[in-house]
Amino acid sequence: MTDLSAAPGAAGRAKTSSILEADARTRRRNAAEARFKLYGMLAVATGVLALILLLISILSNGLSSFRQTFVTFDVPLSAETLDPSGNRNPDEMSKVSTFGYSPLILNGLKEALSARGISVEEVPDADLANMISRAAAADLRDFVLANPQVVGETLSFEFLANGRIDGFFKGRVTYESAERDSNVTPGQLRVAEAMVAAGLMETRFNWGFITGPDASGQRPESAGLGVAILGSFYMMLVVLVLTLPIGVAASIYLEEFAPKNRFTDLIEVNISNLAAVPSIVFGILGLAVFINFAGLPQSAPIVGGLVLTLMTLPTIIIATRASLKSVPPSIRQAALGVGASKMQSVFHHVLPLAAPGILTGTIIGLAQALGETAPLLLIGMVAFVREYPEGLPQGLFDPASALPVQVYQWTQRSDPAFVERASGAIIVLLVFLVLMNAVAVLLRRRFERRW
Amino acid sequence: MPVLWIVLVVLAIGLAGYVLGRQRALAGVGGDASHLHSLPAYYGYNGLLFAVVPAFLVMLVWLLVQPVYVENRVSALIPDSAISESSTRSLVMSDVRRVAEGLDAAVASGAMSGDFARDLRTDLTDVRARLGEIGVALGSDVSPEVLIAAQSYRATSGTLSMAMTLVVIGLALAGLATAYVRTTPEYRARNTVEAMLLALLMLASTIAILTTVGIVFSLIFETIHFFQKYPWQSFFFSLTWRPSFEGGSDLGLLPLLWGTLYISVIALLVSVPIGLFAAIYLSEYAGPKVRAAAKPMIEILAGIPTIVYGLFALITVGPLLRDYFAEPLGLGTSSSSVMTAGIVMGIMLIPFVSSLSDDIINAVPQAMRDGSLGLGATQSETIRQVIIPAALPGIVGAILLAASRAIGETMIVVLGAGAAAKIDLNPFEAMTTVTVKIVGQLTGDTDFSSPESLVAFALGMTLFVITLGLNVFALYIVRKYREQYE
Amino acid sequence: MNDMRLTERNVTSSEIKISARQVDVFYGETHAIKKVDVAIPDKTVTAFIGPSGCGKSTFLRCLNRMNDTIDGCRVTGDILLDGEDIYDKRVDPVQLRAKVGMVFQKPNPFPKSIYDNVAYGPRIHGLARGKQELDEIVEKSLRRAAIWDEVKDRLQAPGTGLSGGQQQRLCIARAVATSPEVLLMDEPCSALDPIATAQVEELIDELRERFSVVIVTHSMQQAARVSQKTAFFHLGELVEFGDTGQIFTTPKDPRTESYITGRIG
């Protein structure tokens, strides 16, 4: 390689230069080319990396929420405290509040500890009681009131451990952090370790997280997703039942029958713009129209469903029209040719052929609606709801939560255990989304037709 | 009769209409369907639609109009003297509704008899206490005017609901009868059914317009309300946002708009180069294998709900930026910041920008590429000097659409940006946005007569106008661009 | 075929510019070009003729490695430009294409001004030092493409606003501006009306003074009018190659004869 190739001249490039040798300028240009390509690769890598980071962040924070620490020991259900009148009448027994049950649990725990030779000298009673979830007394009371005949016996119960103790086994709480944390002491942690060694305490899979109702800010360990999942399910039913017929009808009209005029233009413009209106604006619409004007109840799945329906319709109409458009005109002509009416050709021939595409679009629209949060905040879905909504159809009007809103609520609470809960809820949400999208992909694969 | 029951009755009548219509048509030709004008099923559908469609339409309109009518009528019953200084007519009306609902609940639970509730008088019964017993809590004692209005409210609603039941079921029966009488073998059942179906299809397609109208009206009305209570000059030009529910709030839009735009700009600075380069790489350079693997990965980012990004900002990106950038550089100690929200929103927008750019780049004809490559241009020269300039209008449209997304995004900023309304240049400071404040002012207990709640509608209106403007403009550009290459 | 002006045609140069030996081209499984040997002389117009789909474009695109941009396209055999193998690993296709320019079937001006269209090649190859030199190159190229007089007053107008024939001549000017040694033209007139076609044909004849021109055409009249050498392709094979006069008057291969007399094609 010599300077020959870079020889200056009016033409800049010597006419007879060999193509086997890259001249300096070509080398520079190729370097620029390589750099440009590298930027592209970096961009793709950034996108992929962001996805991986996001998933790792959610999984590493959230997977532990599916496991929970349980404590198992015998509780003497002393008749004097629980049933002072001694007639086992649940109505009278309900006069004993949860404060009556807490000492029983503490006694049972102390008994179990001393039986296994675990020293509790450095842990005062109050701290010891605190190692069990605050939900324990209420759960025990519910159980006793439902089964009054057990009073007086000593039964083995399984309670949730307090969120901090649970956090210790998940690495969230350490001896060092316990020194600084007013909610947990190193002494409690030592006892907890001894209890695990003695088989009193164990960490295992917790169905309660998926099926149980939400719990207040002091008892993260017993907070569950049951109400939220049911609420989301109700809303998806409403969305499905409304969007599918309305969306398909609107698409059929626009794609197959609509004349080209001002009115249909207006509809088209509206649809494409609605698809890009911020979701929170739909929340304002829902608040103003469905709650303030029509007087529907707050936090009800029916209102959420209606709002999400309006949001999802443009998506579904766009997908359905694309799928109707992909049915070749020859099919329509063939049907019209044998004497079918336009309506018959559409309903008998075009619609069945477009059905897989419509279904795929609908599922994707539903998946979008399932993850939507902002509009639901405005229609009162942030309320704290512990009761499961009724069955259908009245349940549509009962207060409920929704999966993504539950995530938001949990992020607003101060106990760090709720970060784990929120991430766990997102894992559940993502699992639903993955399932829905998988169905959509399978449908598309199975029925995809190339004309 | 509850609405659900009316629906079921009408459907049952419709079903009868189907059976009767079909039978009558067949009976008219002695069971030989070939002598009918249309297939027998069409005579059935004819009966069904005649019975069901008018009844349901009337019911729908009735349900929408009735509350407004009752409200106006009852409101007229309340004399101006009954409205105290500190109150308004709409507040009194909401008391009336609450008392009426309370009485309904009391009757439904058997705590009162229907007659008792109708004849109740404030001087004889402590209404507040009685309703309190069955769990309907009232804010103050019930004045005689309110009780009378509430009773009238109940009576009017009851009468109207009864009337609706009768009218709707009557209409269904009348429709059934009409269809039955008109059904003869020569009757062009198919044409009638198809015309009705077409009308229904058309009706369905107007839902998009209705939604837009609903959005615009719900925003406009409350925004007007807001500006009646709060001067618009302060809203648009004040530099402070300090709501206080005791009154004397500062509700300036500018700090919120600043936060919104600052975050959006950062989001675009992240998403546009990455999205554009990713689209270019995947469509112009990547081999089929890389494309098949990387493209879906990036598309997955688009399918992830924004609450997930919000949580990602809150628990990962925010602390990361704080610990490795903001604190070492002495720029702040907050994990929610403009930067946090902006970067995460940028990640969310990558697939949006890249898939739009991908479409747009692919719309540039291959002949352009060949022309440039044939002159000895490298691929990157071709992309930078021929494809991008050719695709520029489309790419600008895509960026505007992404900007509109960023401005309207809620959950990421709610969880990642913070709640402090301020105008500041430091991107590691927590700031807030229009959407955050809409959520803030409208969640929890809200009183729809205070400017502090109503301001949310004015904010919503601002948001709607900005995003609508961006969308219309962007869609116009993109459409023009596509037409150029069609 | 009475307008064929064959007789006085002389091949002006016998120096070989491009020689192909045993070239095969595959598109995946499709065998598009089969064992083609050809020697293209300098300062000459060589025409590739043959029925549609016989591989003319494919072979033409091999000569400046435009086939590299098509996924699944594979070329074997040797193609030498001035004795150097253009498929050698050391060859940069970018540098090659600067020497072997190309004009396409459909006029494809960039959505830029007329000036920028022509200046595009010189700019990327760094052929001009300064604005003035670039102006000169642009003017010279536009003149050479016989379109200068039509556009000299509106150099900043978009190239896409010209008529079809003008666009194609603009594309030729654009190709000429990089001062290539070989100019490949793939049916440059097929999208043009007869008047524009005549203008472009006239232009091709002038270009021969400086370049080696290879033109693909499915019009035998055109081949006869503009070329000195003709190659007849059929089903991916080079059936016959020789002086245009000889091919059109005394074809050696029966397939050539039947094509020329209109029996295949």
Ligand SMILES: Nc1ncnc2c1ncn2[C@@H]1O[C@H](COP(=O)(O)OP(=O)(O)O)[C@@H](O)[C@H]1O
């Ligand atoms: N990009 C491609 N991929 C696959 N096959 C191709 C491609 N381009 C051309 N072919 C095939 O190669 C053969 C020659 O095509 P081409 O060179 O375009 O013919 P001509 O220009 O003579 O009409 C044809 O059979 C054609 O189908």
Ligand SMILES: [Mg+2]
């Ligand atoms: Mg060809």
